[in-house]
Amino acid sequence: MTAPATTPAHPLLAAHAGVLDEIRQALAERSYYSRYPESPSPRVYGESAAADGLAAHEAHLGRPYAALSGQPTDGTFVGSEVSPYGPALGVTYPAFAVEAGLAAARAAMPAWRDAGPQVRAAVCIEIVDRINQRSFEIANAVMHTSGQPFVMSFQAGGPHAQDRAIEAVAAGLVEQERVPGTVVWEKPGRDREGNPAPTRMQKDYRIVPRGVALVIGCNTFPTWNAYPGIFASLVTGNAVVVKPHPRAVLPLAISVEVARTVLEEAGFDPALVQLAAEADGQGLAKTLAERDEVAIIDYTGGPGFGAWLEQSAAANGKLVYTEKAGINTIVVDSTDDLRGVLGNLAFSLTLYSGQMCTAPQNLYVPADGVATDEGHLSFDEFGDRLAAAISRLTGDDAKAVELLGATVNDQVRANADSLAALAADAEGRVVLDSRRIAHPGWADAVVRAPGLVAVDVAREDIYTQECFGPVGFLIRTSSTEQSLAQLADTVREHGAMTAAVYSTDEKVLDAAREAAAEAGVALSENLTGQIFVNQTAAFSDFHGTGANPAANAAYTDAAFVANRFRVITSRRHVA
């Protein structure tokens, strides 16, 4: 069959053509765009939405996830998720049959390829719209796998993740549409009598997928970090195998179920999206990453396996997009809104106990202190004021848990317990210890408020290690100039997803922009309100830069999508 020069008709394309126009424009403009309301309010999602979502979540617990039984499987069910809030989920999933699953994925691709970019994009929109309808159910699943507090689970795991999915769809769609379907190429020339005799050829450009795409999910943001890869690969014609983190399967199982249902309803093979659930210790990510059928890998997680993927899988010609770990950095120079600075920083450190790839860890403060609208603060005074702001924000247990959530694993808990040892080791000072908080609703949840350790800038051995969770370092520098130099040096070497600066001095802000450009990290300047350094907005903020060791890609730029498909030309003479 010849590559279609015109878009094939499909009911979903008719339904969503307006959305495709909207998101094409939003991607080009890079300004504010959101398809899904972020408020879990009943006025937005309906009076019964919260209760229905909770009920749907609870209906999954303690039983096999039967809606995925149509996938190739050996018939066994696997799964051992335990909520960071305490209870075992008891959900099991059909084990992924590697050989048959990958074969099914490959077999599903030709018809998906031939559907063309617009139909694929419309089907993806439908999938995400239907995922949005299950936002409360997914929020509960995210909460009880990641340990996020509920509202954050809803927002980051629901609408914000869905907006990132739509952004990936837009980026993939636009990238494919930059290649014309067909052109007539006419080279001027003359015949032997000198009359014009152009050479005319028709050239058809056909978009073909790379192969099977593997998306390896993480524990802390199972949907937010998986959707960009899933939808970038799907919209560009690839089949996707979703390998969730073994402790965060349910949110992606629901997402995969929705995708398969929509694909099947739309006339495509549901094998285009499969969940690769595995038994404990099976090492399925590695097995899949090594398979010849797998051509694209998206990974979020620890740097160890990430580095292995970058090395061995990339060496085998696979495309590998990673987001690993980094040391997010804040430079404090001066402010005319101390209250705003402290409130904003306290919130950034507190949210989800710092268990975000974007949460700040290293705060550089000059030894001679900070000029503020409340007078000059010494290094120690600034630290104490920040500690007090954190203590105020997290002082009430019942309110605090709605910001902090629960700690996700033992490493985070060990980090939270390590402040005194870190301070002793670094000859520093515990400015604020990480407080243990009793969760009023979940007795088994381990909840920790952020702590702060003050160290000297010389102790890079301490603060250039990632200390994931509720630990911040206040780093005493000789000057803001040194702070900015350290920002550039440490980020270039160790990576970072985010950086921020506080200063009233335009020269310092300019120098911070230079340092951020040198380091290859995005910069937030003087955030004192309700925007936090941890948060990035789909369609506008690039998440990560791909320019430092923390991540080799960004959500979502052209580089994230342009290589997920290739263009095959066929050309012939025409009259």
Next chain:
Amino acid sequence: MTAPATTPAHPLLAAHAGVLDEIRQALAERSYYSRYPESPSPRVYGESAAADGLAAHEAHLGRPYAALSGQPTDGTFVGSEVSPYGPALGVTYPAFAVEAGLAAARAAMPAWRDAGPQVRAAVCIEIVDRINQRSFEIANAVMHTSGQPFVMSFQAGGPHAQDRAIEAVAAGLVEQERVPGTVVWEKPGRDREGNPAPTRMQKDYRIVPRGVALVIGCNTFPTWNAYPGIFASLVTGNAVVVKPHPRAVLPLAISVEVARTVLEEAGFDPALVQLAAEADGQGLAKTLAERDEVAIIDYTGGPGFGAWLEQSAAANGKLVYTEKAGINTIVVDSTDDLRGVLGNLAFSLTLYSGQMCTAPQNLYVPADGVATDEGHLSFDEFGDRLAAAISRLTGDDAKAVELLGATVNDQVRANADSLAALAADAEGRVVLDSRRIAHPGWADAVVRAPGLVAVDVAREDIYTQECFGPVGFLIRTSSTEQSLAQLADTVREHGAMTAAVYSTDEKVLDAAREAAAEAGVALSENLTGQIFVNQTAAFSDFHGTGANPAANAAYTDAAFVANRFRVITSRRHVA
């Protein structure tokens, strides 16, 4: 300094703004576009251009290339090029000082980065325009390093290479312009009284380069295969180190000289483009590829070093774009223009003695023959007719050498000598032996016309090896269906830069398009005139697909440029 929201002014931008508009449009349209006339006619390039170019070439011979002495060097001169036509060139080049050269490259980048995409593109246009003025000089240099015949050296090494350079400039420019310089992001919201209170932020997006780009040139197309990488990296803000093939330095030395001159005249550091000349056996490509400063590598050459680059350099997070080797394939089914088919195929096999990465090697012909407008031909008859066409085309020594050029190395000569052994080994038939041709002008040139060996489809051990140079295999298949299946299978496994099909049957052409899409190779259909499967046109034909093992990239699509720069956001609240 803040990222400029508006384009900085530059005289070259004023001079070339119209060209930038033209090439942006040409890239989007993917139809015919050429900036540089391909005819070496005196009416186009001037009455004295040919003689002046030859004189300029001869002035280089037997002496150090002093125009590059401004590069960091240890003061020694290296070089040992010998023309495939016989004479040693005797040109030496300043040895590249790795440490100092890379340091100079890095130091040159910030000002180039801050000049912005449009100024960079305009400077690149000026460089290529000035290279174009030296097309005859470069043609002689290409001829006496690659062994190409003169007219081909002029066209492929001159205007066609320059058009590919412009295409890379266009692709890099457009890709950077897709990112706005600055936006205002306004998120709707309400204050406590319910009045609209949007959150407004300004976000500046700054384009930053990756680092130093290394371009590793090849022997057979020193300029054509190097320019895309050079200009794609340069226009996106990177500094470029050009490491030519030790036997094809001069064409790139001239090109680098021009680039450095223009950069300096335009107010930039000439260290943005440097020639990395090396002594025999120094292994400079490997040394440079392993340096931390090098972030991007473009490579054209043999599969051994290419695979090493893909593995070890890619594993270290470097971007690697390779073009290696493949087995270009033609399927002959039927024709209504036998004369056209034979003439076109004979030319494709003859041009530059098949020493093109795009030259056909494997011709699949059904055992029961080919239906033609001159009646049915058996497999053997088709082979004999093709052999006769080649013999006619190459029968006159003086004319033949203007198509064949000279053989570039001993491996090609050994391949040309191997036909009888191949036929014996494969239990096949030498349909046409590779004729030795005496070059009337260059007594020491080894010139070989193409030969053909007929083998059975079962002998994949013979014909799935690349046999670079004047050797074609006529492969007897059970049917065109089998021919197309072999095309797909062998290309998927061994790679190919080109494929072609001849058929009068629309169903066969459809099946060929399917096979090409499955194999990931571009397809030419029924070429019987003056367009050849070996040739691709800038701005319209993607050279390579990046979808099979022959090359991991294509000239020039978005994937070739989008990851050569990154975007650094800085954001702040605005009123």
